[in-house]
Amino acid sequence: MRRGSFLALGLWAGFAFLYLPIIVLIVYSFNASRLVAVWGGWSVKWYGELLRDPQILGAASMSLQIAAISATVAVIIGGLAGYALSRFGRFRGRTGFSAMLTAPLVMPEVITGLSLLMLFVAMESLTGWPDGRGMTTVIIAHITFAAAYVAVVVRSRVAGLDMALEEAAMDLGARPLTVLRRITLPMLTPGLLSGWLLAFTLSLDDLVIASFVTGPGATTLPMLIFSKVRLGVSPDINALATLIVLVVAAGVLLSGWILLRAERRHARQVRAAFRREGAMGEG
């Protein structure tokens, strides 16, 4: 019993540690005073300032576009990779394949960013592409590391799926493409969706890699936040941070709810199908 309460205490202290800065940030975004230490009463003026700042709006739109495109491509590449790792068993080059998918997860961003820039510079002098750096090069960089995260998500989802359904469809004479379209993809959709969301938020958050591979005219939101933060505390960043935190939290909770519902519906359908099958067998 004493150990149980000790654990509970540790758990809640840990959660307090995780959430304290976020809560303080949200509260202070409504602080009328420009100074962090002084509470000047409640106000929403920093939100107004934020929405009138064309620089921030431009960077936000740039970041959202980059995140949407790179998440979509990363889901395709990472989805294939995760599926291959979990279903194709032993294939030639599997060790290297798996290492190439693990490494981007932990590789220090300064290394990834610098090396991609060196690649782009070399490619440009050899082939003329990419013609300068900017949004395209940032998208390519984000696809690369996000695909590795998507692969992790999809890999663990696929491992938890029942292979019997695919085999049953094959046995009943369905062609591979039909099985893929009617069985595999619907079963994978929750995993692909959470992979897409993860890739989207990771792209939206990246400062270091984007700073290396971007060019003039392509300033992302984290780059703008970073340059403001380095100059000192600016209260409108608190407001921006609050908006980002709320949007992301709402997105995660909503998608979690949708996924849970879809999973339950799917489980019900499978059970119903097996019941029908059983009834037919008896009859």
Place this chain on the structure above:
Amino acid sequence: MKPSGNAGDADAATDSAGLATRGRTLGILIPTIWLLLFFAIPFLFVVKISLSEAAYSVPPVSDLLVWQDGWPVLQATWANFALVLTDSLYVQALYGALRIALIATALTLLIGYPMAYGIARAEPGMRSLLLLLVILPFWTSFLIRVYAWSTLLQDQGMINNALIWLGIVEEPVRMLNTEFAVLLGIVYSYLPFMILPLYATLERLDGTLLEASADLGARPFTTFWRVTLPLSLPGVAAGCLLVFIPAAGEFVIPELLGGPDTLMIGKILWQEFFNNRDWPVASALATILLLLLIGPILLLDRTQSKAESA
């Protein structure tokens, strides 16, 4: 339905098999080509630049291969590596990064283990909620969370105000721009990476083993030390590697929370590249950091493959 076994079916079967094989090949080939081109091969260019000389040109490096009298001549230099491995600034930054990453990893383990254990021992219905609470901060901007700490840790920040109000200290304690702040930032940012693999192993732990140990008269601590901890070692290894490797090259945390005397290699590399525009030295630093981390990265891949086959 029974297979009728006529020629048409057989054709369709080989056709299907061929399609499946082609799909398989494509599924492996597309990610392989992308990762080779945009992840693996770029390292070769870093090595190439690290062997060049800085130059006043665009890009600001000398050519490695020059043509002299119709012959290609290799103009590689070890000077950048020699500089990086002898100059005390770079050596200290390398050492500092590894030391700070190591201490931060140990602290993250100390905080993360009880949390993971608490979640794994919670009611099954509560577990997914508690896990969500661990993961949620990870989904919100990393940069913003680090910045939030920089406002909390200031001399006039909330923590110092609270300490003074409580009468624990008289004067504000300097916390921002210290190594303490960097350690705190790393532990805070990477805590979910430690908890998740730990939870995965602790959750699968066979409860009957713990009961057996208790029935045989072992005290809770003995059970933990002799049964739980050894069985959770794969999770400990994965969690520690997931924290240590990226922390060793961290830039944002030492930049926003550390002071000028907190030397970490990621920050120095950034300064060499962006402030000094010294691409060869930055590349030499990246190469050395990569060489130091390649072992831990392969180890991480090994532990993950093992965890999956188990």
